Amino acid sequence: MAYIEDRAAWFEGQGLWQHIPASDWLDWTWQLKNRITTIEQLERLMTLTDDERAGCLHANQKLALAITPYFFNLIDRHDPDCPIRKQVIPRGAEMLVADGEMLDSLGEDAHSPVPGLVHRYPDRVLFLVTDRCAAYCRYCTRSRLVSNAQDYNFHPEYEQGLRYIEAHPEVRDVLLSGGDPLLLSDKKLEHLLARLRAIKHVEFIRIGSRIPVFLPQRITPELGEIFKKYGPVWMSIHVNHPKEATAELRGACERLSFAGVPLGNQSVLLKGVNDDVEVMKALIHRLLRMRVRPYYLYQMDLITGGAHFKADVRKGIEIIRALRGHTTGYAIPQYVIDAPGGGGKVPINPDYVENVTEEEIIFRNYEGQLFRYPLQAKIRPAAPPAEVASEGFLLSAPLVE
Numbered sequence: 001m002a003y004i005e006d007r008a009a010w011f012e013g014q015g016l017w018q019h020i021p022a023s024d025w026l027d028w029t030w031q032l033k034n035r036i037t038t039i040e041q042l043e044r045l046m047t048l049t050d051d052e053r054a055g056c057l058h059a060n061q062k063l064a065l066a067i068t069p070y071f072f073n074l075i076d077r078h079d080p081d082c083p084i085r086k087q088v089i090p091r092g093a094e095m096l097v098a099d100g101e102m103l104d105s106l107g108e109d110a111h112s113p114v115p116g117l118v119h120r121y122p123d124r125v126l127f128l129v130t131d132r133c134a135a136y137c138r139y140c141t142r143s144r145l146v147s148n149a150q151d152y153n154f155h156p157e158y159e160q161g162l163r164y165i166e167a168h169p170e171v172r173d174v175l176l177s178g179g180d181p182l183l184l185s186d187k188k189l190e191h192l193l194a195r196l197r198a199i200k201h202v203e204f205i206r207i208g209s210r211i212p213v214f215l216p217q218r219i220t221p222e223l224g225e226i227f228k229k230y231g232p233v234w235m236s237i238h239v240n241h242p243k244e245a246t247a248e249l250r251g252a253c254e255r256l257s258f259a260g261v262p263l264g265n266q267s268v269l270l271k272g273v274n275d276d277v278e279v280m281k282a283l284i285h286r287l288l289r290m291r292v293r294p295y296y297l298y299q300m301d302l303i304t305g306g307a308h309f310k311a312d313v314r315k316g317i318e319i320i321r322a323l324r325g326h327t328t329g330y331a332i333p334q335y336v337i338d339a340p341g342g343g344g345k346v347p348i349n350p351d352y353v354e355n356v357t358e359e360e361i362i363f364r365n366y367e368g369q370l371f372r373y374p375l376q377a378k379i380r381p382a383a384p385p386a387e388v389a390s391e392g393f394l395l396s397a398p399l400v401e
């Protein structure tokens with residue numbers, strides 16, 4: 001069914017949890033304590049399909065089941081195809097393995113000099129500080145370690161990681177990730193940020209987090225003070241569908257922005273969730289309204305048990321083509337494939353360039369018209385202004401196909 005966006009509607013309130021005092025609902029520790037983590041809890045709230053039941057029964061061998069009450073409210077309990085439901089309720093297909101799928105699809109373990117630290121690019125490191133998240137995304141790239149359902153027994157070694165960064169002056173950029181770094185206590189997070197800030201060669205600190213989406217209550221004034229104190233700290237949040245853009249998420253983004261945290265968004269292109277032009281357009285417009293710059297749109301990594309989520313790359317290219325020129329440039333994310341095995345992010349773009357020669361480049365605009373842009377300027381004596389203007393226009397006029 002075609003997606004219909006209601007631009008004025010921002011979900012808010014306690015939904016199924018009306019009986020809970022607002023002070024509990026707004027308390028992030030209450031949300032964590034009351035997560036839905038078992039099939040029995042889920043079935044008290046909704047009717048599962050057979051496929052979902054099978055997925056839930058296997059979740060503890062693959063990736064744990066956990067959904068915050070706040071996020072559960074966004075699920076359409078009467079629609080098995082609900083894009084929010086698909087992201088967090090396990091399905092039987094997670095236990096199937098397709099050709100080319102890998103446990104560690106980005107080859108992170110091979111580039112890990114100390115536990116929890118990935119140093120693949122010369123000037124930046126990925127610092128995995130926890131294996132826990134507020135809720136678990138069924139397509140998670142790090143499902144091998146996140147939630148410890150696969151007995152990976154991840155133990156982040158903060159001190160070893162910090163010492164490694166201190167000893168490597170080439171590292172100017174540190175990305176805190178996991179799991180979700182914002183699940184750490186304020187005290188632990190402040191300690192990490194203070195230590196990183198004290199390292200002279202670390203210029204850029206960023207956090208990858210889905211907490212604002214799963215648990216916006218975690219973005220407290222106290223957390224904001226920590227970001228102000230150790231900023232600039234950049235943050236990539238992770239929103240996949242416009243239904244996730246609620247009044248609560250908008251409020252959390254506002255609090256982060258006012259604490260000086262520049263916000264970007266990373267979406268994963270997911271079959272049946274957001275592989276649709278209208279869905280993606282609604283999402284990126286909501287992101288801009290929440291002060292968040294759409295940053296990356298990822299083709300899904302080749303993780304084991306993820307085939308049912310894999311969208312067609314041609315669909316991704318079609319989405320980007322439908323956005324470029326048709327909406328605000330700030331709203332358009334870069335579509336990328338993280339090259340399997342650890343080759344890094346590679347931009348996947350619609351083909352606008354038709355030909356490049358010594359003399360010129362020929363390319364199409366967003367409407368498909370052809371243009372040429374000369375690469376070799378023929379220098380001549382200055383002409384009267386009127387003539388220059390007319391010649392400049394002719395050089396960039398559409399070619400007849």
Ligand code: SF4
Nearest residue numbers: 133136137140179210
């Ligand atoms: S929040 Fe991030 S790390 Fe956690 S399950 Fe989702 S994608 Fe994986």
